[in-house]
Amino acid sequence: MARGKVQIRRIENPAHRQVTFSKRRMGLLKKANELSVLCDADIGVIVFSPHGMMYELATNGNMQVLVERYKTAFGETQGASRRKKKPQAIPQEVLALTRExxxxxxxxxxxxxxxxxxxxxxxxxxxxxxxxxxxxxxxxxxxxxxxxxxxxxxxxxxxxxxxTNDIFQEKISEQNGILNASGSVMVPQVPFQLNRGSNYYL
Incomplete structure (x- = not known):
C-alpha cells in the first residue's frame, strides 16, 4: 500500500514531534554521509534540537576545520561584495549619525x-x-x-x-491490567511421604 504524502507543517503533539525529529535527524545525517562517500565531498552538518541538544556530522572527522574553511570562504565573499559597493551615501550617514x-x-x-x-x-x-x-x-x-x-x-x-504523564499513566494501567488478569496463582503439587510406601500431595 502506497504511503500518503506527509504535509510539511509543525507537529503539534510534542511526543510525535520528538519521534519525527529523531527519525529525520538520523536520515539527514545518513544522507550527508552517503553524499560525502559517493562524491568525495567534505560535509559538515550541525543540528540543534528544540531542547537545545546539539548533533553534528563532519565527514572528514574534524568540524573545526570545516568551520574555518567556511569562515574563510564567507569572508572572501563579503570582502568582494563590499568592494563592489560605492561609498556614495557615506558622508550623509556620517553627518546624520554625528547629529544624533x-x-x-x-x-x-x-x-x-x-x-x-x-x-x-x-x-x-x-x-x-x-x-x-x-x-x-x-x-x-x-x-x-x-x-x-x-x-x-x-x-x-x-x-x-x-x-510524558499520559505515557506513564498508560503503562500503569497496563501493569494493573496484567496483575488483575493473573489474580489466581497456581501452586504446584509437591509429593511428601507420611508413612512408608504412601505418597500424599499438597
Missing amino acids: IELLQKGLRYKYGESDINHMSLGELHSLESNLEIWVQNIRSQKMQIMSMEIEMLRNKEDILQA
Whole structure:
C-alpha cells in the first residue's frame, strides 16, 4: 500500500514531534554521509534540537576545520561584495549619525543634571522627544516579544510533561491490567511421604 504524502507543517503533539525529529535527524545525517562517500565531498552538518541538544556530522572527522574553511570562504565573499559597493551615501550617514550622537549627549547631560534644558533648542527638544518615544516603543516591543517566547516555551514544557504523564499513566494501567488478569496463582503439587510406601500431595 502506497504511503500518503506527509504535509510539511509543525507537529503539534510534542511526543510525535520528538519521534519525527529523531527519525529525520538520523536520515539527514545518513544522507550527508552517503553524499560525502559517493562524491568525495567534505560535509559538515550541525543540528540543534528544540531542547537545545546539539548533533553534528563532519565527514572528514574534524568540524573545526570545516568551520574555518567556511569562515574563510564567507569572508572572501563579503570582502568582494563590499568592494563592489560605492561609498556614495557615506558622508550623509556620517553627518546624520554625528547629529544624533550630539543630541543624545545633550539629552544625557540634561538627564544627569550637567546642563540646563534651556541650552537645547525647540527643534532639538522635539527630536529628542521623538527619539525617546521610538526607543520606548522598541523596548516595549522587545519586552513583549521576550515574554511571548517565554510563555511559548512554558507551554511547550507543559505539553511535554503532559505527554510524558499520559505515557506513564498508560503503562500503569497496563501493569494493573496484567496483575488483575493473573489474580489466581497456581501452586504446584509437591509429593511428601507420611508413612512408608504412601505418597500424599499438597
